[in-house]
Amino acid sequence: MSKKKRQLILSTFVQLYGTHANAWRRPETKVGGNPDFNQWADTVKLLERGKFDIAFFADFVGNSGADIDNIGLHPRGGGFEPLTLTAALAQVTRHIGLVATVNTNFNEPYNIARRFASLDHLTGGRIGWNIVSSLSEGAASSFGVANPLDHAGRYERAAEFINVAKQLWDTWDDDAFDHPNKETGRYLDANSVHPIHHHGKHFSVDTLLDIARPIQGYPVFFQAGNSEVGREFAAEHAELIYAAAQTIEEAQAYYKDVKGRLAKYGREPDDLRVIPGLFYFIGSSRQEAEEKYQSYRESYDQNISARRQLFGVDLSQYPLDGPLPENLPEPVNGIGRWRQAVALARRENLSIRELILRFSIVQGHRILIGTAADIAGQIEDWFLNGAADGFNLKPTFLPDTLEEFVDKVVPELQKRGIFRTEYEGKTLRENLGFKRPSNQHLQSKAAKAA
Ligand SMILES: Cc1cc2nc3c(=O)[nH]c(=O)nc-3n(C[C@H](O)[C@H](O)[C@H](O)COP(=O)(O)O)c2cc1C
Numbered sequence: 001m002s003k004k005k006r007q008l009i010l011s012t013f014v015q016l017y018g019t020h021a022n023a024w025r026r027p028e029t030k031v032g033g034n035p036d037f038n039q040w041a042d043t044v045k046l047l048e049r050g051k052f053d054i055a056f057f058a059d060f061v062g063n064s065g066a067d068i069d070n071i072g073l074h075p076r077g078g079g080f081e082p083l084t085l086t087a088a089l090a091q092v093t094r095h096i097g098l099v100a101t102v103n104t105n106f107n108e109p110y111n112i113a114r115r116f117a118s119l120d121h122l123t124g125g126r127i128g129w130n131i132v133s134s135l136s137e138g139a140a141s142s143f144g145v146a147n148p149l150d151h152a153g154r155y156e157r158a159a160e161f162i163n164v165a166k167q168l169w170d171t172w173d174d175d176a177f178d179h180p181n182k183e184t185g186r187y188l189d190a191n192s193v194h195p196i197h198h199h200g201k202h203f204s205v206d207t208l209l210d211i212a213r214p215i216q217g218y219p220v221f222f223q224a225g226n227s228e229v230g231r232e233f234a235a236e237h238a239e240l241i242y243a244a245a246q247t248i249e250e251a252q253a254y255y256k257d258v259k260g261r262l263a264k265y266g267r268e269p270d271d272l273r274v275i276p277g278l279f280y281f282i283g284s285s286r287q288e289a290e291e292k293y294q295s296y297r298e299s300y301d302q303n304i305s306a307r308r309q310l311f312g313v314d315l316s317q318y319p320l321d322g323p324l325p326e327n328l329p330e331p332v333n334g335i336g337r338w339r340q341a342v343a344l345a346r347r348e349n350l351s352i353r354e355l356i357l358r359f360s361i362v363q364g365h366r367i368l369i370g371t372a373a374d375i376a377g378q379i380e381d382w383f384l385n386g387a388a389d390g391f392n393l394k395p396t397f398l399p400d401t402l403e404e405f406v407d408k409v410v411p412e413l414q415k416r417g418i419f420r421t422e423y424e425g426k427t428l429r430e431n432l433g434f435k436r437p438s439n440q441h442l443q444s445k446a447a448k449a450a
Helices: 037-049 065-073 082-089 109-122 137-142 151-169 228-237 248-260 286-304 335-348 352-362 372-384 400-415 428-432 442-449
Strands: 009-013 054-057 097-103 127-132 196-199 204-207 220-223 240-243 273-282 366-370 390-393
Touching: 009 240, 009 273, 037 054, 037 082, 037 400, 054 082, 054 127, 082 097, 082 109, 097 109, 097 220, 097 428, 109 127, 109 151, 109 204, 127 151, 151 196, 151 204, 151 228, 220 228, 220 428, 228 248, 228 335, 240 248, 248 273, 248 372, 273 286, 273 352, 273 372, 273 400, 286 352, 286 366, 335 352, 366 372, 372 390, 372 400
Parallel strands: 009 054, 009 390, 054 097, 097 127, 127 220, 220 240, 240 273, 273 366, 273 390
Antiparallel strands: 196 204
């Protein structure tokens, strides 16, 4: 049998109005009032029409009161908590994977394992977990965290969190509830139950999860680390990584680095897929696309003097058109991304203004500018040349920039044979071509039976 051609993964970072800071101010955009589920549902249905693998919901918990003067400058209050949102989206979609962000600093494994198992059943096996462990000041103060763990400590807690969650999902055999016997009055066989007894550095858990094992075994694990410890964490635990790179060389280096770390965890290179972020400006001609990009850039330039900072590092005391000074303090969150920005500034001799522009408008992600065919060709280039397994789109204005991609770029990708024309499987795991993880008790059970 011929091996199926490798397929591109398409994900979208779903935001209410789009990534452009002023997307909400367009005359046609409905704003204000209570959060409206239909706005989210329409975007995700559009993605499903485009046969996307993933609708991704980021989450940055906790609002610090520090920036109260500027709080009115950004749209707020329109977002839902991701796990709750995905439960509702499950009812209006059938195929697309729904990836919810959950932070391991402010939760207990039991609650989260239970919610993801519930969601996996509610979605028919389409749930993914973007595991994050970032800790902003606002989040710390929202949860009364007086002595936050350091960066490495947070990744260590996240690793133990996942380990406990997996044990919780494995507390029941896959078929534990498949043989209730009304005659004998025995609902299930005690041999199909595996209580967990975990006593680690961060968690102590003696229990059984009160829901059946997820349809997918475990949710699909996503992660977005970039630091040394973040990459190692991804190599051990993640199945997809949200990456950020602007040049093919940078993307190839990252791709090679993380895939190269897998063998020591007994994993194959294809067990971890890399999906960098993607901004795109589509025109009916290259010139029209370039004009769209320039107007996008100019609208950001006006804001830079007011907010002269990058990843939380204050740059306001340095001249905007001068170079990035040496020996700046490193941020608490996002060290990896910060170092990427510093390396870019040095490599291309960028002024502070130019560096902030590059990162603020596209947050260090790839930008494609051109016709739909140009964009599909450039996506294919990274996909075929060891730089990406797919992309995470960052549409600037919703719904129009996403509609453009679905209607114009997706058919070009399909023509090239690198993107599906129909969903192949029922679950997110199946559509991504990942194996379903077996229950960790299966082997010991088989050995006992033998
Ligand atoms: C595309 C993308 C999406 C991310 N989404 C979230 C998110 O929703 N919530 C969050 O707390 N952090 C999010 N992050 C930040 C990462 O979790 C991580 O903290 C960051 O990439 C820095 O990695 P490092 O700590 O290994 O340096 C995201 C990062 C990227 C690149």
